[in-house]
Structure formats: structure tokens, C-alpha cells
Amino acid sequence: MSEKKRSNISFGPGASSLILIFVVLSMSVLGMLSLMNSRNDIRLSQRSASVVEAVYALNARAEESRAEVSRILAEEGKAAGSDADYLSAVAARLPEGKQMNGRIIEWLETDGLRKLDCAVEVLPLGSGGYARWTRYDLTSATEEGVQP
Amino acid sequence: MKTGNHSNALLVELLIVVIFFMLASTVLLQVFTASRSQGQKAGAINDSLVAAQNVADRLYAAGNKENGPVETLKEMGFQADAASGWYLENEDYRLLVYLDTEDRPAGWMQKATVTAYQGEETLFTLPVARFEEAQP
Numbered sequence: 001m002s003e004k005k006r007s008n009i010s011f012g013p014g015a016s017s018l019i020l021i022f023v024v025l026s027m028s029v030l031g032m033l034s035l036m037n038s039r040n041d042i043r044l045s046q047r048s049a050s051v052v053e054a055v056y057a058l059n060a061r062a063e064e065s066r067a068e069v070s071r072i073l074a075e076e077g078k079a080a081g082s083d084a085d086y087l088s089a090v091a092a093r094l095p096e097g098k099q100m101n102g103r104i105i106e107w108l109e110t111d112g113l114r115k116l117d118c119a120v121e122v123l124p125l126g127s128g129g130y131a132r133w134t135r136y137d138l139t140s141a142t143e144e145g146v147q148p
Numbered sequence: 149m150k151t152g153n154h155s156n157a158l159l160v161e162l163l164i165v166v167i168f169f170m171l172a173s174t175v176l177l178q179v180f181t182a183s184r185s186q187g188q189k190a191g192a193i194n195d196s197l198v199a200a201q202n203v204a205d206r207l208y209a210a211g212n213k214e215n216g217p218v219e220t221l222k223e224m225g226f227q228a229d230a231a232s233g234w235y236l237e238n239e240d241y242r243l244l245v246y247l248d249t250e251d252r253p254a255g256w257m258q259k260a261t262v263t264a265y266q267g268e269e270t271l272f273t274l275p276v277a278r279f280e281e282a283q284p
Contacts, residue, residue, distance in 0.1 A: 027173075063278055067255070129283075
């Protein structure tokens with residue numbers, strides 16, 4: 001009885017090779033999937049980091065432009081007699097890329113892929129300040145249908 | 149005699165299987181290790197990006213206060229570095245902040261750079277700038 005049972009669970013040649021092939025193939029597929037997944041994760045993380053870097057760099061450039069506008073306002077504010085003279089003198093001295101519309105000075109900061117639409121309001125002479133931010137809108141290229 | 153040959157063939161096959169399995173597992177172990185380290189790096193970039201944005205935004209908000217940026221960094225647990233920077237150590241990444249103030253004709257520019265590192269590798273750098281007008 002016991003001999004009959006032993007013959008039923010015999011481990012013939014070739015079985016171990018088949019098990020090995022199955023295990024190695026399964027592990028290879030799992031390994032490749034895992035590697036592809038982590039590579040995609042790291043690519044996505046690096047891309048989001050570069051987008052955030054670019055947005056902060058654009059903001060920093062906008063602050064530099066704001067400092068330049070305030071310098072012009074400060075210099076013209078000392079020389080101007082009236083508010084109208086002040087505004088016209090400032091409009092004449094604005095560098096290329098900056099437009100004056102009433103009391104609003106507008107310009108666009110861009111790095112090719114995204115745009116930062118900036119505007120400051122020129123404060124009246126003797127009001128205790130030069131300008132204040134009125135607009136600070138970021139538009140990314142993907143919003144305009146451009147593939148970055 | 150026949151049974152002996154059969155057992156020998158099985159033993160040789162098992163030996164070959166074990167050797168091949170060891171070779172395959174060596175290669176597969178490297179694949180899994182690489183995958184794990186890349187996953188850890190992706191996690192470190194994501195975590196440090198959130199932390200660095202938080203630091204950058206708080207520094208921007210603190211730009212107009214007397215000694216504001218330094219107090220903000222101390223509040224967030226940063227420690228002064230020998231090279232006049234500020235650093236925050238984390239399990240997976242390290243944040244390094246450099247502060248700078250420039251005098252401008254109409255005020256001053258408060259600048260900072262927030263850099264994230266993993267080991268010796270630089271992950272990214274966020275520049276922060278805030279212009280503050282002086283009273284006319």
C-alpha cells in the first residue's frame with residue numbers, strides 16, 4: 001500500500017528544469033515591470049521639479065523687473081512737479097517690453113514655455129510709495145496647447 | 149543499474165538547475181535593487197520638492213519683516229551652516245538655504261536659494277526674490 005503511494009509522487013527528470021524556467025521567467029517579468037515603474041516615477045518627479053524651478057525663476061525675474069520699475073519711479077518722482085508730468089516722464093523712460101496704460105505698467109516675463117503676466121499700479125506722487133502689484137498671472141505653455 | 153542511472157541524471161539536472169538559479173537570482177537581485185533605489189530617489193524628489201516650496205513661500209512671505217527670513221528658518225528647524233547658509237537634514241534629502249540682501253536705488257531685494265540634495269547629488273534649486281520698496 002505504502003509502495004503504491006510512493007510511486008504516485010515520483011519526481012522525474014525535467015520537472016525541476018520546468019519549475020526553474022517558470023520561476024525565472026516570472027521573476028524577470030516582475031523585475032522588468034518594477035524597473036519600468038520606478039523609472040517612470042523618477043522621470044515624472046524630475047519633470048515636476050524642473051517645472052517648479054522654472055516657475056520660481058520666472059517669479060524672481062518679475063521681482064527684478066519690479067525693482068527696475070521702482071528705480072525709474074523713484075528717480076522721476078524727485079524731478080517731477082505734478083502727477084501728470086510724473087506719469088509722462090515715467091512712460092518715456094520705460095524700457096522695451098514694458099507698456100504704460102493710464103497708471104498701470106504692464107509687462108510679460110517668459111521663458112519660452114510659460115508666461116508671467118505682470119502689472120503694477122503707479123501710486124500718486126506723495127502717497128508714501130512708488131507702485132504696488134495689481135496682476136501676477138502665470139500661464140503655462142501646456143494651457144495654450146504647446147507641447148513642452 | 150537502470151535505477152542508478154536515473155538517479156544520477158536527476159542529480160546532475162538538479163545541480164545544473166541550482167547553478168542556473170543562482171546566476172539568474174544574482175541578475176534579478178540587481179534589477180530589484182536598482183528599482184528600489186530609483187523609487188527611493190523619486191520619493192526623495194517629491195518630498196523635498198514639497199518641503200522646498202514650503203520654505204520658499206515662507207521666505208517670500210517673511211521678506212518684508214525685520215530679520216524675518218532668519219527667524220522663519222529657525223522656526224522651521226534649519227541650522228546655521230559654516231558657509232553662511234542654513235541646512236535641514238532629513239532621512240532621504242537635505243535642504244540648503246542661502247540668504248542674501250541687495251540694496252537697490254528704490255529699496256532692497258531679499259534673495260534666497262533653496263537647494264535640495266540627496267547625498268552629494270543636487271536634485272533642484274528654487275530661487276526666491278522679493279523686492280521691498282523704501283519709503284520715498
